[in-house]
Amino acid sequence: MTEPTAEARYFELLGRAYEIPLESEGFESFLDAAHDFFCADPETGKVPAGIEVFTPKGLEDHTSRLERIFDVAMKAEAQEAETEARYHSVLRIAPGTLTVHGNEAAVALLGCDLPCPLSQLPFDHEALSRISDCLTRPASEDLIVLATVEGDEPRPCLALVQRGQDEDTETRISLSFIHWSEALISRLGKALGLTASETEVLHGNLYNRSPREIADDRGRSPETVKAQAKTILRKTGCARMTDVVHLAASVAYLLRKLPDREQADLDSWTTPVESVAYIVRDGRKIAYYKHGPDSARTTLLFSHALIQGPYFAPAFLRQLSENSVRLLAPSRPGYGYTDPPRSAETFGADTIEDALCVLDAEGVSDVHIVGHQLGTSHAFRIANAIGARAKSLIFINGGIPLREEHYARMDRRVRYAAMATRHAPALLKMINSLGLRSFRKKGVRAFLFDRYTRSQVDMSALHMPGVMDLHARGTFHACEQDGLPFYLDEKSKHSDWLPDTENVISPQYWLQPEECSILAPDAVREFVSDLRGARFETEPGAGAIMLYQKPLRVANFILDAIDDAAVVSGRAENP
Known part of the structure; x- marks a missing residue:
């Protein structure tokens, strides 16, 4: 089989470069192509024939064009993310009725047809009771309810119930899906003063697991779980675990608004000025x-x-x-x-x-x-x-x-950088320019994990x-x-x-x-x-x-x- 020419490998590499703005793993694929462009045999580090004399034409023009494509794509993604951030799941209940209307985001979150009666919302019984009770009382302070969206995979969400100021104003319910990630659970446990073991028990309650189910999940006895639950009640000042769950939801809402210190530092994109x-x-x-x-x-x-x-x-x-x-x-x-x-x-x-x-x-x-x-x-x-x-x-x-x-x-990455520096500096410029944009898009954590994978x-x-x-x-x-x-x-x-x-x-x-x-x-x-x-x-x-x-x-x-x-x-x- 005839070995591809330097020109053929170059066009393969260029094609990969134009995929970078469109694919999440595009830059890694491009780096693999860049390495193969320069390295015919990784075992020996041999440079392919023709590289010494091959000088791609118009590479700097391609680099400039790719930079513009990448910048436009990143701007479009930023605008889309901003739109999604504004597009919350919202339910509306007209005055004097218990019929619920909602926007497309609410339909997607709840997985049901709207409008529908309040009683048919796929919330757990306690959440529906609290919302219904709020509607029958005179207008009062806003109410935060931790609801479970029932289905094949129950999901917790926060429901902010805002009563109208008078009898002619509709009630508005804003829904926010809660992803109980390990990081959020850990921060929540620390905020409530819980031990790691107690935090695991709280985690189970947040997913409406029974004491027996939590014990089975953790390989502990139900008595141990019940004892830890009592400690959680004492530390939080709550009378029931359902009250702890509602407290946890409120604290979690605040924690999501206040990212942890390390993550805030990593997202700031600021070079330190201390010292x-x-x-x-x-x-x-x-x-x-x-x-x-x-x-x-x-x-x-x-x-x-x-x-x-x-x-x-x-x-x-x-x-x-x-x-x-x-x-x-x-x-x-x-x-x-x-x-x-x-x-x-x-x-x-x-x-x-x-x-x-x-x-x-x-x-x-x-x-x-x-x-x-x-x-x-x-x-x-x-x-x-x-x-x-x-x-x-x-x-x-x-x-x-x-x-x-x-x-x-x-x-591999040090190898192709050395080869590009020696044989095709313009290609190294392209790699660095596109790599920086890809890095900013993925974030520093993903960049470093990929670097040392x-x-x-x-x-x-x-x-x-x-x-x-x-x-x-x-x-x-x-x-x-x-x-x-x-x-x-x-x-x-x-x-x-x-x-x-x-x-x-x-x-x-x-x-x-x-x-x-x-x-x-x-x-x-x-x-x-x-x-x-x-x-x-x-x-x-x-x-x-x-x-x-x-x-x-x-x-x-x-x-x-x-x-x-x-x-x-x-x-x-x-x-």
Whole structure:
């Protein structure tokens, strides 16, 4: 069978690109096509014949057209979502009657024909009784009723009953479906002061389960469930479990209006400003993050990764501060609140000069430089720029100058980024542009879960307390200025920076995660073994998110490196 030509693969790739705005998984399919376009054999990392000389025509025009299509599609979806948010399920009862009318949303929710008598609404008996009782009394305060929409799969909903102000005004009932998700149930239990076990009992009552059914569901005795129900009544001040259910519905309504703090942070799409400082160089604003006391005996300069930005776990910062270490973490050009580079060609030079300006502004002479993932190449360049002032180079999951023989041991996405940078930069621009739009559409949680889906270690790390929030901040930091760094930094990373690694005079310390999903640690070990004065360690059970997954281990590794570098320096001064 004849192997498809580069041109045929290109048109297949282009076709996938035009599907991205239309399909929820379109971008992932496009990435697979992009990988296959560049990689003929994943086992060897071989580049297909013809790629070296194949230059697609009109690719930038296609990129611009796709951006417009994507933006129009996203705007239409936003308008549709806004319309749906306004289109509530509403029932109306005319004065002097018990006949219920409703809009299309109410018909869809209740699954019955309208109009119909109130008694024929598919609500549970108690809900119908409370609504009927409300209609027979003089106009009073609004009433909230937790009703169960009966059917093959009973569903709870909130019914807000609003009586007319006089006998000639209709009664209005607004319905809101309640999805008792695990997150909502957990927050509800905390709001009511319940234990995890008591929250499970409440959950059963919210679905009208009997004590016997709840006991069977949980593998407990009915007596245990009844005892926990009594505790719930005591904690909530209610006389009956039905009253607790109504209270829970009211609290849940408020909780849905007030999203939990972590989710609110992730939905805000805002790069953090806590601990940020600014200086100006040649008309460009440079942002950097400061942690630790100004009187600290040691200063670290942190060169951050791409989507793990200059943000750190509290335990990490506390460990450094307690050991009199100050941390300065500049945002590279185009990231966060640092202005873009003077031009695409000056990105690398501006990165170095910005870092030196930060050191000067903070009055730092000697410094230890930390390179994290994609920040590795910049750390080497900065160290070469300041010479003996760089007391050590410390790498946390550091990168290496990539060659074609490394492709087979790389994560698929890192692999195609390397290949695109080398063979088709215009295609990398398209990937970054469409990827950013797809990312914003799906949300940061879905983006990060998809990013690490092939690594069980990293997926577990994302579920650790605080890790998702930290990683989301770094991702927002990379996207603050519409994703400019995605292209410039990938291009810088995949350039030939081997000479920068050979000229460094500082001692080097490398800590690599054994379960890294980006590049196999053995490939890094091989490279580091040829570096002068470099020490190499691996961390078992750690993945690409090691900085957030094991903050104390990383902090202690940095502190040990600082101490060792002082010993090395002392030997050099006193041979």
